Amino acid sequence: MKFKIQFASEIVGIFALIAIIALATILIMMGINQRWFARNYYYTSRFASGKGLEQGMSINFKGFEIGRITDIYLTDENDVEIKFYIQDKYQPKVFENSVLQHTSSALGFGGDLIFHQGAQQTNPLEEFSYIPSLDLPEGRYLVTRGLVKIARDEDAITRVVDDVEPILENVNQLLLSLNTTLTALNDPGAGDSALGDVMKNLVRTTGDLSAFLHQARPGLNAIIDNLGNMTGDSRGLVTKLLDPKGSLATLLDDNNRLFDQIEGILRDAAYSMGEVRGFSTTFTTARPQILELLEEGRQAVRLSQDVLEGLRNNPLLSGGITPRLEAPTTQQGYRDEVF
Amino acid sequence: MMAPVCKLREFLRYLGEASIRYARESLYAAGYVFEIHKRTFRFLRHIQPKYGYRVFIMQMLFTGFEALWIIAVISLALGALIIIQGRSLLIQVGQGTLVYPILIMVITRELGPLLTAFVIIARSGTAMATELGYSVVSHEIEAYVSFGINPIGYLIVPRFLGVTVSMVILNLYFNIFGLLGSFIVTQFIKPLQMNEYVDNLLSYLTPADVFSSLLKSFIFGAIIACTATYYGFRVERSPTEIPQMAIKAVSRSFILCILADAAITLVYYI
Numbered sequence: 001m002k003f004k005i006q007f008a009s010e011i012v013g014i015f016a017l018i019a020i021i022a023l024a025t026i027l028i029m030m031g032i033n034q035r036w037f038a039r040n041y042y043y044t045s046r047f048a049s050g051k052g053l054e055q056g057m058s059i060n061f062k063g064f065e066i067g068r069i070t071d072i073y074l075t076d077e078n079d080v081e082i083k084f085y086i087q088d089k090y091q092p093k094v095f096e097n098s099v100l101q102h103t104s105s106a107l108g109f110g111g112d113l114i115f116h117q118g119a120q121q122t123n124p125l126e127e128f129s130y131i132p133s134l135d136l137p138e139g140r141y142l143v144t145r146g147l148v149k150i151a152r153d154e155d156a157i158t159r160v161v162d163d164v165e166p167i168l169e170n171v172n173q174l175l176l177s178l179n180t181t182l183t184a185l186n187d188p189g190a191g192d193s194a195l196g197d198v199m200k201n202l203v204r205t206t207g208d209l210s211a212f213l214h215q216a217r218p219g220l221n222a223i224i225d226n227l228g229n230m231t232g233d234s235r236g237l238v239t240k241l242l243d244p245k246g247s248l249a250t251l252l253d254d255n256n257r258l259f260d261q262i263e264g265i266l267r268d269a270a271y272s273m274g275e276v277r278g279f280s281t282t283f284t285t286a287r288p289q290i291l292e293l294l295e296e297g298r299q300a301v302r303l304s305q306d307v308l309e310g311l312r313n314n315p316l317l318s319g320g321i322t323p324r325l326e327a328p329t330t331q332q333g334y335r336d337e338v339f
Numbered sequence: 340m341m342a343p344v345c346k347l348r349e350f351l352r353y354l355g356e357a358s359i360r361y362a363r364e365s366l367y368a369a370g371y372v373f374e375i376h377k378r379t380f381r382f383l384r385h386i387q388p389k390y391g392y393r394v395f396i397m398q399m400l401f402t403g404f405e406a407l408w409i410i411a412v413i414s415l416a417l418g419a420l421i422i423i424q425g426r427s428l429l430i431q432v433g434q435g436t437l438v439y440p441i442l443i444m445v446i447t448r449e450l451g452p453l454l455t456a457f458v459i460i461a462r463s464g465t466a467m468a469t470e471l472g473y474s475v476v477s478h479e480i481e482a483y484v485s486f487g488i489n490p491i492g493y494l495i496v497p498r499f500l501g502v503t504v505s506m507v508i509l510n511l512y513f514n515i516f517g518l519l520g521s522f523i524v525t526q527f528i529k530p531l532q533m534n535e536y537v538d539n540l541l542s543y544l545t546p547a548d549v550f551s552s553l554l555k556s557f558i559f560g561a562i563i564a565c566t567a568t569y570y571g572f573r574v575e576r577s578p579t580e581i582p583q584m585a586i587k588a589v590s591r592s593f594i595l596c597i598l599a600d601a602a603i604t605l606v607y608y609i
Contacts, residue, residue, distance in 0.1 A: 004400065012399045015407070016504070019511040026515075026541075027549070033541035 040085035041127045042070070045100050048135040050080040052102060052111040059084055059100070061115040062151060066090035069113070079136070086115075096122045097147040100133040103313070118142075119149050172305075175298040179291070371572075372565050375499055378492045382500070391497040398501025402463040403508055409458055411520070414446065414513045417454075418521025421445055423528055439543045446517035447548045448607075452555035453600055455510045456563060459502065460592045464567040467498055468588040471571025472581035480572075499564040506560030507553060514552065551607050558603065559596045566592045 004011060031037065047053060050072055059067040067090070071083035086094055095118035103112050116134075125131070132139035142148045213220075283290075382391055425438040471494065474480055483490045522536050570588035574580045 004404075005397075008396050008400045011404055012396050015399070015404045016508055019508040019515075022515050023511055023549075026544075027546075029537075030541050030544055030546070030549075033538060034545075 035087065039088040040067070041088065041091040041094075042083060042085050043094070043125070043127070043129055043131050045082050045084065045131045045133050046075070046136055047080045047082065047102060047133050050074070053080065053082060053113070057111075057113055059086070059113045059115050061090065061093065061117070064090075066093075066115060092124050093117055094125045094131070095120065096125060097142050098125070098131055099139045099142055099148050100131055101139075101150075102133065102135065114151075116148050116150050119147050172298065172301055175294060175301065179294055179298065183291075368569060371569055374491055375495055375565060375568075378489065378496045379499060382492065382496045391493060394494070394497035395501050398463075398498050399505050401466070402459060402502050403505030406458055406462055406505075406509060407512060409462075410455060410509050410513050411516045413454055413458070414451070414517035415520045415524055417450065418442065418446055418517040419524035419528075422521055422525045422531075426529065436539060439539045442518065442540070443544050443548055447514050447544070447552045448555075449600070449604070451513045451517060451552055452510050452559055453596065455506060455513050455556060456559040456596045457593070459506055459509070459560070460563055460567075460589055460596070463502055463505075464563050464588055464592050465585045467502075467564070467567040468571040468585040469581055471568055472574035472584055473578070475572060475574045476576065476578050476581065495564075495568045498568060499561070502564040502567075503557060503560030506563065507556045510552060510556035547607070551603065555600060555603050558599050562595045562599060563592050566595060 053069065053072055055069055055072060057069045058065040059069070067084055067086040069082050069084045073081055075081050094115075097118035097120065099116045101114045101116060103114065132142065134140055134143065143150060421442050422438060425441050426435055429435050429437050474494070480490050480494075483493060518540060522531065522533070525531060567588045570584040570591070573587075574584050
């Protein structure tokens, strides 16, 4: 009888046993690798949008996966709340003031959820605590105060973009403010603009001043009379100042140098005022063009911001430049050594 | 005017008769499958423990053990190809680790069970249909019945169990060779770190993948065994019917396995 037929039961037994052992081994290794029986510490966080966030998404810290998202839901305040866990061996690194940052790729290669550790070493945050994200003001506030360590990205382009981004944001804010101000200036008669309010107040104040002067006229007349008396008094201060031997005469007896200087200053001032008037006339004429220019500038800055963000998220550029393989030329000289 | 009406009537009659024929065949096949499962439960509960055991072992030997080398070659080559080509391509876009989920998706979830099923259909499906067809032609089945032996309980159930269990075991081997053996092959072409490879692979492999793969192989095994034996018994009297039925068994098994694969995959993703 053939060997295989004679020992069919044994062969089939070994055949099945090896498969079962292999399956069990793979399952055990999977359990160890995926920490099926390890302790996880759960936390919550909030984001402005759920785009790019998904259940099972990993949370990375310095390139290591330290946890995963378990739940995502929309709150009554329309924030996106996530529940996530941190592995037991990384939980001691969760200091107070730690934040989460969600970065997404524009090319659809998914995104990253990055954990940034609090700057001060404290006791680990208790389980089920809230860890803010950089999407919301509370997270950004911690960064502004320097309470969180934001790791510098290794990628050169990303680093440049990181540096440029706040500047662009400030420029954008400035341009927006300028735009708002110029729009208000351009429409002063609307009544509800700031300049309109100022004009209204000025008219009101002038009226009030007129009424006040009308009421105060008797008192002012009395004061003027007193001044007249003072100048008429031969022993008074004014008389002494006007005395040809007095200090004022001495001060003014300088061959008109002081007067010349004052006159020069006044001439310069008059010239400057003329220039200012000319400038204001030109500015008023060119205001629509300036507004248009500013608006175009603002749009250009926004477009540049998008381009830089695209560059930063572009995995092709993030990976650097692929080294080229130098292919040997197929054309050979006729007078080489072999020939 | 009358000719088109007659043609339409003939067409409708043909359609009706074909529908009735297919409905009858489907009902008969459903009854056959039910009978196999009923007898299998009896076999497993040791109501008829003796006479089918040797057939079961021999079926596992022929279907499982003897097909092992074919499965090993296919899975090793497939796994190595995926690793080499996938890594070369994905590294260029900075996504080198995506090769592991792709490997699991292709080897474990899709091609593992399907290619194993195709090998078993080609080897054992045809063999079973032919063997049973000859048994019918040579009146062996009538002899079993005359001795009071149920042919389904004696001939079909051990084959059904043998093919199904072999299919599951061969699929496990396909995964082992495809996922781990291909790593060894890759070392000769593009070396990888063993720790890195195993850690990444195990971190992407989920119990759902393993369960899905085992479920598919179990269902494919059952489909192949039922289809091959069904068409083996469909032979009536002439030996020329045997190859016809064997071809039908193979083609129907392929179609049913692919449909079942699509259905299971849909359920997995829904």
